Amino acid sequence: MSNLVEYFSRRKEDIIKEIQHFIELETPSGNAGHIAVMVEDLATLLKALGAKVEIITTEGGPSLHAQFQSSITNSQETLFIVGHCDTVWPLGTLKRRPFEIRENRIYGPGVFDMKSGIVLVLEAIRGLKELNRQFNRPLEIFFSCDEEQGSHSTRDLIETMAKRAKAALVLEPCLPGGRVKTARKGIGQYELSVMGCSAHAGVAPEKGVSAIEELAHQTIKLHSLTDHKRGISVNVGVINGGTMSNVVAAKAFAEIDIRFWTKEQEKEIVAELESLKPILPGAEIKLTGKINRPPLERSEKIAKLYEHARILSQELGYELGEGKTGGGSDGNFIAALGIPVLDGLGPDGDGPHAEYEHVLIENLAPRTALVARLIETI
């Protein structure tokens, strides 16, 4: 076993305790008060490790920003480390599903997505300091407050920081088997409003234009744009409309999620959306929304960064796999700027956003060692 893996294996109980601590500070997206408690704890911990720390408050709540200098280079180009403090779990989930260790797995709300990932960063930095090892370049760390809501209030900050970076590490959940994510789909969020004309469904149905009928046509058309083979999906996930069963509906509304692997596909699908036309005479439609996350495409730079991490993991005694996912992260914004990103660096586990969410205890030390080696070598 490598020295670093051995070192972090000896720290296992402390790592687990720290993960427990952050799980038990419930931090649902949108709850600025709860997120503030976690961010203040992170600020204290990182300050103690020698970072310059600030708490940045945006509409979505407080986020943690920390910077470490490197003692071995004058380069201002940073290694950017990204995570999020918020979880998808509402307050009170902890009561029903508390922190728990079963069969060498840690369970609890937010453990996989992504409190363990944040603890790994703290622990890797702490370990390097204690072992008198160096950061290869300045570190810039950002743990945001609103990733699970689409990072609307933190995207600009992330992009500004990313532009200073040589590369970025994103501590989001990995794929099964600990594989990192070297490609992520882009995401668009759209709304379709349909206007028809109301009429009495019994007395004068012929005078009405049903917005619901129109939306049904549009829904079929939208879903026909899905192409699973190419990884394109268009999903009408929410619909509503109408007032009473005896009224021809004057209004209807849909929320649409679109996903795609490449910029080219993005253009193609957006053009389709923008060319939607009403089907029923007298109906009107209005599309709003936008691309929320560009695709994280596996560029040559990303492939090279992954290869670097794979060699490091071999030196640590294991094989690091890679894969792709339909889910987005803040890594999408960074990759779209041409900065190489290694995403899904959190410890092995399963069940993001699911009741069975967990991480594997045996993977904590090897994964922390990998993060430490990346900080030492990028």
Ligand SMILES: [Zn+2]
């Ligand atoms: Zn996440």
